[in-house]
Amino acid sequence: MRLISIGLLATISLNCYAWSATSDDKWRSGWGQGVSELQVTQGSGNSIDVICASPLDFPGGSKISFTVAGNSLKNGEILTIFDNEKPETFQTNEQSVIESASRVGAQNFRYLLDKFKKHSKVYVRYPDGKEATFTLKGASKAIGDDCEAAFDHR
Numbered sequence: 001m002r003l004i005s006i007g008l009l010a011t012i013s014l015n016c017y018a019w020s021a022t023s024d025d026k027w028r029s030g031w032g033q034g035v036s037e038l039q040v041t042q043g044s045g046n047s048i049d050v051i052c053a054s055p056l057d058f059p060g061g062s063k064i065s066f067t068v069a070g071n072s073l074k075n076g077e078i079l080t081i082f083d084n085e086k087p088e089t090f091q092t093n094e095q096s097v098i099e100s101a102s103r104v105g106a107q108n109f110r111y112l113l114d115k116f117k118k119h120s121k122v123y124v125r126y127p128d129g130k131e132a133t134f135t136l137k138g139a140s141k142a143i144g145d146d147c148e149a150a151f152d153h154r
């Protein structure tokens with residue numbers, strides 16, 4: 001029993017360490033309890049997080065969140081520019097995420113995943129002027145083809 005406890009503690013410690021390590025300019029992924037988590041960071045306090053999950057496995061299902069300068073944006077509009085293309089905006093909800101459970105949310109979720117997979121970088125700016133630029137190299141492989149919107153599970 002003690003050996004099992006020590007092994008379990010070591011595994012948890014290694015997983016926490018691996019996930020907390022900085023991965024600037026590199027998409028990383030993890031999997032646990034039916035949920036796939038993907039992340040890329042750029043400097044301190046800046047990240048894009050993608051959660052791929054069935055709404056049965058994770059409340060609300062799949063979602064995308066942005067963190068810039070350590071802050072997420074609740075009920076706000078995020079400006080994005082992919083590879084110097086025209087600016088586009090996306091609305092976050094009260095949980096500071098781009099959700100995928102509604103028809104419009106699912107459409108935005110799928111659209112963003114497609115953009116992440118096909119471009120090399122994205123510039124993100126909040127209404128208060130805080131900004132960050134993230135690499136999208138490796139996003140296609142990290143995201144894969146199995147990340148579905150929660151609305152698709154109805």
